[in-house]
Amino acid sequence: MNCLAGIVNFILYVVNVVFLVVGILLIVLGSIMLSHINQFTGIASLVDTNTIPVCITVLGVLIFIISFFGCCGIFKQSTCMTGTYATMIFILFILELVLTCWVFVNRSAFVKDMTALVNTVWDENTAANDYPMGVLELAFNCCGDNSYHDYGTQTIPGTCCGNTNRTAACSYDMATMR
Known part of the structure; x- marks a missing residue:
C-alpha cells in the first residue's frame, strides 16, 4: 500500500509541475499580448482590447499559485498545504461549473x-x-x-x-x- 501511495504522490507531483510550467507560460503569454495589443489601433479604439490578455495573465497566476501549493504540499508531505491545495481545486471546480452554466444560459x-x-x-x-x-x-x-x-x-x-x-x-x- 505504501508503494501505491508513493506512485500516486509522484504522478500528482509531475502533474502539478506541468501545471506550474503552464501557469508561467500563460503569465508570459498574457504579458506579451498586453505589451503588443497597441498594434491593433483600429480595434483598440472600438473595444476594450486589454480584457483577454489580462484574463490570460490572471488565469496563469491562479494556475501557478494552485500548482505551487500542490507541489509544496506533496514534496513536504504537509497536510496543511495539501488541504489548501484540495480546497483551491474544489473552489476552482465549482467556479468552472458556474461559468459553464452561465455561458450555456447566456x-x-x-x-x-x-x-x-x-x-x-x-x-x-x-x-x-x-x-x-x-x-x-x-x-x-x-x-x-x-x-x-x-x-x-x-x-x-x-x-x-x-x-x-x-x-x-x-x-x-x-x-x-x-
Whole structure:
C-alpha cells in the first residue's frame, strides 16, 4: 500500500509541475499580448482590447499559485498545504461549473454581443481607423460582415483574399468562436 501511495504522490507531483510550467507560460503569454495589443489601433479604439490578455495573465497566476501549493504540499508531505491545495481545486471546480452554466444560459446574449461588435467594427472599417475589420478577418479566417459581397464595388482587401472560404461571415464565426 505504501508503494501505491508513493506512485500516486509522484504522478500528482509531475502533474502539478506541468501545471506550474503552464501557469508561467500563460503569465508570459498574457504579458506579451498586453505589451503588443497597441498594434491593433483600429480595434483598440472600438473595444476594450486589454480584457483577454489580462484574463490570460490572471488565469496563469491562479494556475501557478494552485500548482505551487500542490507541489509544496506533496514534496513536504504537509497536510496543511495539501488541504489548501484540495480546497483551491474544489473552489476552482465549482467556479468552472458556474461559468459553464452561465455561458450555456447566456449563449444567445453572447452571440448577440459578438454580432454587435462585428457590426461596429464593420461600420468603423476606414483608413482613419486602420481598417480594424482586417484583424478580425485574419483571426477568424472570414471575409466581410456577412460575406465578401459586403465590399460591393470596393477592392476586396488582402485579409479577405487569402481566405479559402470567402463566404464565411465574420459575425457568425466570431460569435461561435470558429
